[in-house]
Amino acid sequence: VTVSVLYWPAVARVAPSLRKRACCRPTATSTRNAFVFAAMTVALRAVGLVTLFVAVVVALPQRHECVHDAVRRLPGYGANAERINVSYAFDTSATTRSFAAQQSSSFQSLRIQVFFDQGDCSAGTCGHCTAVGDTVPTYESAGATTTCQTDDVLTTEKRAYIVDRLMPAAKDFFQRALNVARVSGNLVVSGSSTCGQSPGTAIPASHQSTGVADADFVAYVTAVPKADRSSATVAWAAACRRDSADRPLVAHVNFIPAKLTNAVNLTSVDQANDEATAVHEIAHALGFSAPFFGDRGHLALDGTTMVPSGGTTTATSSTLGKSVTYLTSPRVVREARAYFGCDTLIGGEIEDQGGSGTAGSHWEKRIFNDDSMSGISTGVLSYHSRLTLAFFEDTGHYTANYDAADTRMAWGKGKGCAFAENKCDTLGTNDDNSEFCFDTNTQNTYCTFDRLARGYCGVGDYGQALPSHQQYFSGAPSIGGAVYHSDYCPTVLPYGNRICIDPTTSDSQDVYGNTFSATSRCFDSNLLQSGRSTGSTRRETRCFVPECDGVRLRILVKGVAVTCPADGSAGTADLSALNGQYSGSITCPQSSVFGCAAGVTPPPTSGGGTSPTPAATPSPPAGPGTPPSTPTPQTAPTPAPNADLVPTPAPPSLPLSCADRVSCARTAMAMLPQCRGAARAIADCFGTDCDTQMENYLRAAGVYSNCTSNAAQTAYQGACIEGRAGVADLCYLALSPAASVGVWGPALFVCLAAALLAVGVVPL
Template sequence: MFSLKQLLLLLFNVYLLNSSFCRALSNSQNIDYHSIDYARPFLEEYIKTLNSLANGYKGEIYTEFLENNHKCIHDHIKHQHSNDLLNINGQFDISNKNKEGQFNKRDTMSVNVRKQPIVTTHPIRIMFNTTYLSPNTEKSTCKFVGQKVRINFSNTMVTCRPQDILTNELIALITNIVLPFISSTFENFLTVTGPLYYPEQPFLQTAFCGRELFTIDVSNGFNADYMMYVTAHPIGVASVNAYATACLLDQGNNRPYAGHININPEVFSAFANLQYQRTHQTKWQLFLRASLHEAIHALGFSDDLFKYFIDRRTGRTYNTNINPMTLARGAAPSGSSYKVQRSFLATPNVLEIVRTHFDCDKMPGAELENNGGDGTRNSHWKATIFNTELMIGYGQAVAPLSNLTLALLYDSGWYGLINLDQAEPLRFGRAKGCSFALDSCGPSNWNYPGYWTDINNQRACTPTRDAVGVASWATYQQALPSHQQHWREKNVGSQRGDTFDYCLFSSVYDNLDSTYYCFDTNTKPMSAGEVFGKDSACILHFEGQSSKDKLIPACRVQRCIGTTLEVQVNEKWYKCPPGEKVRAGDIILMCPDATDQHCVPLRFSDTPSNHSAKKADNRGLSIDTEINLGIDGSFEPLNNINNLISLDKVLLTPSSSSANRSQIIIPLDIIILISFMVFLL
């Protein structure tokens, strides 16, 4: 005879199977019972109930992963520019690895339900996982000269040279200077709304990330908002300082929360010597800025992630095209006609900032790069018109993290902003108008100090006045592309090359001692009274006592008193009104135009929120993004940036060996019966 408990349990199982089977086959209602959005609340309650059974069934969640289809976001970038490893807690079946050491398609993890974490808004915290910053734990890292290693970036074998070795000194440089510079910069400007301790995540897998194959482990959670794995192995190209990518995305709002950055030892090793660092300030700043540039890619500046940006006004992904493209047509001075595709980013604050910056309401958005490889195009600001901004595809010693890039990160919906008064100014092209920003460059629309000139190789202040440079053009062996021709001769163009569309402007060249940055205190003065340092900028003065004499560029200390520019000459301060000539002791200063004074910062019209966006769920309700973490705060892996995995099927099964599992959706009424049975048992 059956006991009362056994009878009730038998009836319950019959009801469970019958109800679930009927619901799975029902096509009479306009409800997708197989959708994760429908199943999630039932599954959450179901999991909690299962875990409350003292001697009952231990449920398992199975998620679909793409097999061997992992791809780096910026795998073809031209300028790809300490914490312990989280302990593996054995939630995954380690015996389920294949011959290559990768986990098989279906990896299992025990359900580990935790209380909902307390959510706060706070400056973003980056945790750098340096487990693989070692020749002993990362097989592509050079340990000794003559060692053969495979470069994952290009899938080639190289022989390690002295400059490729990851020494203790280089490790100290990376962990004590480079990484803190990255994290402190982000903490100063970005906030997130989320748990102070990231909940335990069901992800522990040997996977490709940035073409690096290593175990990504966030299964124990971590005391930060973003975990970035760090490596330092050869890249094989000296001009590539570093590269980085996002690896894992938050299932709730698709914000990257884990990534990877690789530092090129060939570039950084010499700077492990602090004396070398002090005597090579320009190169050091270039490399340091490149590391920050790459980390911003890992936070979300990538065209592959634009479609996941959240519109703060609706709590949903943008329902308008935020990445418009146009086909520009025109004719070169030589008479050659052309058409070229141009791409823009038009999120609300980016659009506002760029229109204000150029003083042009016709701007369709901030233009994105259309030169370079797959990882450079559309994932950087257009170098020709943004020139020095940190997120163009070309590294420079002066590369401001401006409100333009901060606006992009803000418009992603993933970050709030703080301390905007400390954002570095974007100066190139300031208030130069629509023709400057939208038309092909030339002597008519780029006729400003530091930009176009009729005299080749003439020394002048750079357009941003950060340096003394030269504007130089040359005759190339072949005709330039029609849209990059700016002289009547088809093969004449600026020596800045394709990166800047062969446009002409004053610039610093490494091989010209007559060009230099004003911040570099190692520079030898070329003009009387020149002073170098962080407060110095280039300003023109007349060579003799007459304003008709030749203009000479020189670095001098300057400051802003309100909106008034003052320049220091021989330790005495002089007011320098826009466009005026001012006698300063023995010289006559030529004061910059109003748009080049640098005393009026470019700001948002409305103060941005310091919160992440609130994401609307499928019922139109607004909920905190970081609270909407899905099942047990679970997250989805970014295995392929073009094919982000959606947890669109969650399977509850008694066995992981079945090749074809039935899809069973457990509705709420069954959950109630489960609770009743638990009570009886």
């Protein structure tokens, strides 16, 4: 069967964790279809019933655009928010603000009060779905409504997730991070009866008369779906009330219930990301938004004068080959220069890609990759930075407690003007020191820059020439990073099921030495239990627990410590302590990556298999490595820098290890109930001493001798992995005759038909 497959950019060999910040997460449909296609490809090839060739791959455009800028333009939101009169502890009018008081006790911790859905469901103004078939407003335009579907219903778990976890986390962060001139008495939310006017969410009558006690900022939270179910929006927020000096006072925050899939699982990594999304959106509501960048004035560095204009600068960068907009208010400049170690940096670069939802209202992804206020989140975790707090302080509305900022963000930190001001292909590639990768081989695996996960170099084909100043692959003008917000610079993207710090991650076969825990980190390694082989020569990675013994790095493999070079330099770990249980190697980075230094000692329990004390949070690596060659200039037409191009990734490849095949089969069981019988048989097949069975089959096929050296494995890779005639016979060896292909083969064809419909397969 030869088919042409239409599938989404989210498809990968193992679906990656690629989440767009706040409004930007892959849709459930695209991820499900990706899994279906990958699982069925594995299933069909594994049993030798059908050979599936992907002849044509067309990427369907899936625009994960944040909606903050769209919301702030609606009546009653953002720069259109109603102005109300509020009394403060001292004079804060636009002309006579006592800015010196910001440095005194007059500015106190920001008090935030949160109220969930104040609408009347019986009157049709409910701000959440109570049942399938309900009609609720979307707040996207005047009178816009949508009919609730199953995933839209606000279950008890989803409500608790918002009310008890996400909003408290955001509230706690800003109450620690920002100080304000507090409201005197109650905050009376005067004006219209709604927060926003499209139609907006209801404001209780008591809030408009008596007011809200102990509040400097009020958030009204709803949980309605977007009318466009293919949207990747997770949440949005915008201010709906402000004072005469444009300080935001009241906001509408909305979460999309269908995207809160972690409400039931409550995994720590996903919750951390959802909490970061809540913080991101509240930051927009508090004023981190394009209309407030530069045209509202900023506070002078000495805290005594309000500069009435300025705060942004646009200049042409000869090194980047484009026009760049910077935030140039004084504290932002101070923090940006300190972070990169560049005393001449103009300011904090603003994102110029991603369309109206992202461009202009976020930090530039290329150099602020892990900042929670970048427009798209593609890593394992994101961090609330001093740079963002500096912006809030520059507005004159707040002072910042910089101790609340997360110091773990290391992307580009301390790497000087070269990193902040130059193209990514001049900064190093494919090594421990580089934030960027330039590898088009999708079989290779890499560690993410922060070493929190195993991943792959995210590269895609955009189908047309990229802007000439953003072409990094010689002779391939249409190839670029899969996350185009980073100026098409390719970065390592994590696999969703290979997160080292996620304790819920596991290997289907425990043969790789991996440990998934909060203290684990990623290492370049091809470790494997002795006597086993994946038949692969690709670059590989593993998750181990690092610890420091003075300047020396030690790595725990299933609780057994192996040692790196004594002087803390990079090198290869000594695996003798493993007593031959594992073959392969582990590459040691410089121990300073994990904070190892003289006087740092390992815990007494290390090496005994009990929970070790981890090494310190990784500090930024040393300077950049060798840059790739400069790409050959292209003459192909160049699209505009903000063109909404979507990369066409390589088609999903068959997993190379038995363990990964079992994982894919189990995914098929979970995703396609009608395929569980066939998928379970496949899982049983590959889960039954798979490596031994594979070896027996290869010996019988007469090709085993071709698979015993690295050079031969490369030449005979297909045979070494699949066997010359496929692995149907291998499955027959592993399964009893009653469970052979003849019994469950027909069911697999039913699954094939369902899968083809699910992913949009079109026969040639």
